[in-house]
Structure formats: C-alpha cells, structure tokens
Amino acid sequence: MNLLLKGVTIADPNSPFHEKNCDVRVVQGKIASIQGKLSPQKGEEVIDGNGAVLSPGFFDLNCLTGDPGFEAKEDLDSVAAAAQAGGFTGLTLMPQTKPVVHSKAQVAYLVNKAAGYLVDIHPIGAISQDLEGKELAELYDMKLAGAVAFSDGAKPVVDDGFMSRALQYSKGVNGLLMVHPENKSIAGKSQINESKISVLLGMKGVPALAEEMQISRDIFLATYHDAPIHISTISTAGSVSLIRKAKKDGIKISCDVAAHQLVFTEELLNDFDSNYKVKPPLRDKADIKALLAGLKDGTIDAVSSQHRPHEPEHKQVEFEIAAYGIIALQTVLPLLFKAGLTVNQIVEKLSINPRRLLGLSIPVIAEGELANFTLFNPSQTWVYDQAQNYSLSSNTPLLGETLTGKVQMVYNNNQFQVYG
Structure with a gap:
C-alpha cells in the first residue's frame, strides 16, 4: 500500500x-x-x-530469541513483533539457543525462517563449538550462510590462546568478533556490582576490574593481530577509558552499551527484585555518567537492547537463582530519552552505527x-x-x-x- x-x-x-x-x-x-x-x-x-x-529504522546489535529450542521464551514471530513495536526494522540474534548456532545449518535455518518479516533478522554465529571456548566453530561457512558476526553470547572467551586464534581466523574471513567483557576468575559466581550496596545486601560483588581486565586483554590481542573486535554491553567508567584510549591509538575496536545501563543503578536492587538482575550487573551513578560521556564523544559506538526473554519460573524466584536479563526491545527508546540523549544521538547510536559496524546497508531518507x-x-x-x-x-x-x-x-x- x-x-x-x-x-x-x-x-x-x-x-x-x-x-x-x-x-x-x-x-x-x-x-x-x-x-x-x-x-x-x-x-x-x-x-x-x-x-x-x-528516522532510519532502528537496528539492534544484541538480541536473544528462544528459537531454536526455547520457543516458550520467545519465537521469531514474537521477537519480530516486539522489535517493530520498539521501532526496530533490523536486529541480530545471539547464538546461545538449543542447539547453539555454531554451524551453517543453524544459520541457514534462521535466515530462511526469518524471510518475509518486516524486521530484517540477521544471525550471529558462535565463536566456539557449543560455546565451550575450546574449538572454533565454522566461522567461514556461517558467514557464507548469512552470519553477520560471531559471538559466544554472555559467555566470555576465557582461554587467551583460543581468543588469539579466533581473532586471527575471523580477520582472515573478514569477520567481526563480538565478545562479552568478563574475567571469570575475578567475577566468580558473584551476581551484583561490588560496592557498598553489595556489602549492605550481604552479597558478594563483581568488581569493575573483572570487566576491565578482560577488555584490556582483548585490546592487546586485537592490537597484536591488527584485527577488529567489538566489546558488547560495557558497563563501567574504566571500560570507557580503556576503549577511548584504544581508539586514539588506532586500534580497531568498537563497543556498545545496553540502554538499561544508562538509567538503572544498583540502588534498585535493595528489594532484591530479580527483574533488575542483568549481566553485566547494574553499576553506580558515576559509571552511568561515564557511559553517557562515552556515547557523546564517540567512544561508545552504539546502544543495544540486550533483550533476554525468560519464563516466569526463571525470574519470579529468589534473586540468587534467577536468570539474568530483561525483555527490552520495546523500552529502548523511552530509556534513551530518560537518559537525556537527543534525537540526533539516538539516530546515530540506534540506526546508523549498528549497521555500519556490521557492514550492512544504511537506510537513507x-x-x-x-x-x-x-x-x-x-x-x-x-x-x-x-x-x-x-x-x-x-x-x-x-x-x-x-x-x-x-x-x-x-x-x-x-x-x-x-x-x-
């Protein structure tokens, strides 16, 4: 019409x-x-x-659906409906489904099933087989089948040697690694930010150090291989500083921040509401101030939804056993206005830069x-x-x-x- x-x-x-x-x-x-x-x-x-x-249609860099394997959480029909209601005409799908999207067969399944939607849906293939960080997945074959990038989702790549090889190989196939910034040995099983709040709540906290050490390692490896790398959903002031310096040094690094990290703070955890349990954890006001400054000066390239759907039995439980994540596709725009971003900043971070990072065509009005x-x-x-x-x-x-x-x-x- x-x-x-x-x-x-x-x-x-x-x-x-x-x-x-x-x-x-x-x-x-x-x-x-x-x-x-x-x-x-x-x-x-x-x-x-x-x-x-x-504006050009919004595009999300970090979305998870339940298809295949967890369709009760979200299927392609519902994720497309939620996305377009939130203003998104394109999105990427993270690979941590069942089975994991780690071969051309799974990528082709998603590409074919998503054909015909208003929303352009692009699979992200896993970096490693079964997200185990041991053997490289079929990066080249997945790219040929339609994968626009590679990630192990919310699982950080722990082994330094494996990460080095993954960067080297992805560069050879003109691919982009999108990595979760968390040093597991520092973070341990902690679930909230390390601060006075975590002490008051009686919970062991995740220090900002865990995120920043992992980013530092990835900067060193990306520099060594002269390979591009994307850091997904950063959350600390220290991370902004590290990436800002790396960009000034000419390193091929990019990053995004989840919209809720620009508004929600750790104080919201005082009532142990599991709906605020996310990874990386909510930080403090100083971190939010640094994240907003990073968006405005170009250090942070894009904003993502980090959409993570879960059934009630995985969220309406005690905080310590609740799953991480919130549904977010429909609330990104209001959160960005609440955070104080201008219309032009939103268009840059939500429409133009996400597609530019993936080498996709950018709509023009x-x-x-x-x-x-x-x-x-x-x-x-x-x-x-x-x-x-x-x-x-x-x-x-x-x-x-x-x-x-x-x-x-x-x-x-x-x-x-x-x-x-």
Whole structure:
C-alpha cells in the first residue's frame, strides 16, 4: 500500500532533508517524493505525523530469541513483533539457543525462517563449538550462510590462546568478533556490582576490574593481530577509558552499551527484585555518567537492547537463582530519552552505527531510496502494560509504567505497521 506521511521532522544526517519538516510519499516500498507539502493521492493511506520524528529504522546489535529450542521464551514471530513495536526494522540474534548456532545449518535455518518479516533478522554465529571456548566453530561457512558476526553470547572467551586464534581466523574471513567483557576468575559466581550496596545486601560483588581486565586483554590481542573486535554491553567508567584510549591509538575496536545501563543503578536492587538482575550487573551513578560521556564523544559506538526473554519460573524466584536479563526491545527508546540523549544521538547510536559496524546497508531518507524508517514522538507518553507487550515473556521492571517516547509506525520490506 502507498503512504503519505504528513508533517514529519526528518532526522537523518545522511539525508538532504535532515532536520526539515516535510511530507513524505512512499510508493511500492520506495520513497517517491519528499516536499514541504504534498497532496494526498487516490488510494494512498495518509499518516498525520504532526511533528513526529522520521528516522532510519532502528537496528539492534544484541538480541536473544528462544528459537531454536526455547520457543516458550520467545519465537521469531514474537521477537519480530516486539522489535517493530520498539521501532526496530533490523536486529541480530545471539547464538546461545538449543542447539547453539555454531554451524551453517543453524544459520541457514534462521535466515530462511526469518524471510518475509518486516524486521530484517540477521544471525550471529558462535565463536566456539557449543560455546565451550575450546574449538572454533565454522566461522567461514556461517558467514557464507548469512552470519553477520560471531559471538559466544554472555559467555566470555576465557582461554587467551583460543581468543588469539579466533581473532586471527575471523580477520582472515573478514569477520567481526563480538565478545562479552568478563574475567571469570575475578567475577566468580558473584551476581551484583561490588560496592557498598553489595556489602549492605550481604552479597558478594563483581568488581569493575573483572570487566576491565578482560577488555584490556582483548585490546592487546586485537592490537597484536591488527584485527577488529567489538566489546558488547560495557558497563563501567574504566571500560570507557580503556576503549577511548584504544581508539586514539588506532586500534580497531568498537563497543556498545545496553540502554538499561544508562538509567538503572544498583540502588534498585535493595528489594532484591530479580527483574533488575542483568549481566553485566547494574553499576553506580558515576559509571552511568561515564557511559553517557562515552556515547557523546564517540567512544561508545552504539546502544543495544540486550533483550533476554525468560519464563516466569526463571525470574519470579529468589534473586540468587534467577536468570539474568530483561525483555527490552520495546523500552529502548523511552530509556534513551530518560537518559537525556537527543534525537540526533539516538539516530546515530540506534540506526546508523549498528549497521555500519556490521557492514550492512544504511537506510537513507531520500527520494528514490528503499523505505526503511521509524516514526516516533519524543514527547508522547504511553503505558507499557501486558496489552502493549508483544513479547512472549514479561521479565521487565518497566511493565505497568508510564513511559515517554512512543513509536508510531515502522516501514520496511514494503510492509508497515502503525501503533496508536
């Protein structure tokens, strides 16, 4: 169906219409015209933007579904529905499913099953067989089958020699390793940040050192092999400093931060609410300040959802035995506004940079381009209740909350969805 968007403010630094209020006509999946005023044509649907922002579609670097093996948590249908409701027209899927996505067969399964969605779904292949950190997975074959990067998910690569070989091999196939920053021998079985809060709660804490030591090791190895590396979901001020210096030194390093790490602090754990149990753990206000500074100066390349769905029996239990993670695809945008990011910063960190890091085509809001965009209202409030939750899971502390920043529609692959 053809569309006419009236009175939208375009936010796209690659567009000649950046920061201009325009009408946008979409015909058969392409942007046919952008002008100050356009008159409706017969048969086209008119969307009143009323000053809402039109940006390239959001893209998520760190998402987990349950397919294959854990479809009760989330299947491809539900993750696509939650993603587009959150403004995402593209995402990557982490490999820690059952079976693990560690061969071309599993990658091909996801690629074929995800064909036809509004949301572009890209598999990430495992670095190691069964995420065990012992034998390299089929990196080259997975890349040919459609894997856009390689990761062992929330499992850090422990063995230094194995990590060295993985970097060397991935460089040879023009691949990107996305690694979880945690030194297991330092972190141990601790589950929350090491601080006064952990002492007051009587729980052993994970020191920032555990994250920063792992990043330091990976910087050394990436430097040695002159290979690119991506650090997923950093959380400490020290991590920001290490990566900032590495970038200045010309090392091929990038990183992202989960949206909830920019808003939630460890003080929220005082009631032992397992919905706040995430990995890496929530840190303190000084870390959040450093993370926001890193986003603004370009040290942190992107923001991710770190969407982790779980059934109630894995989250509505005692904190120490609860699973890590929250569902997050629908709440990234409101959290970024709450954190104080501007519209242009959100577009850079949520639409443009994630695709650039993976070497994917970046949508542009310009005449003649394929339509791939998100329309959102920065000031509109909405209640994130169960009726508005498109995930199969409900493990989020934000359920029932009134949030600011509302996705109004998404368009991609000649499909669109409007949200009231």
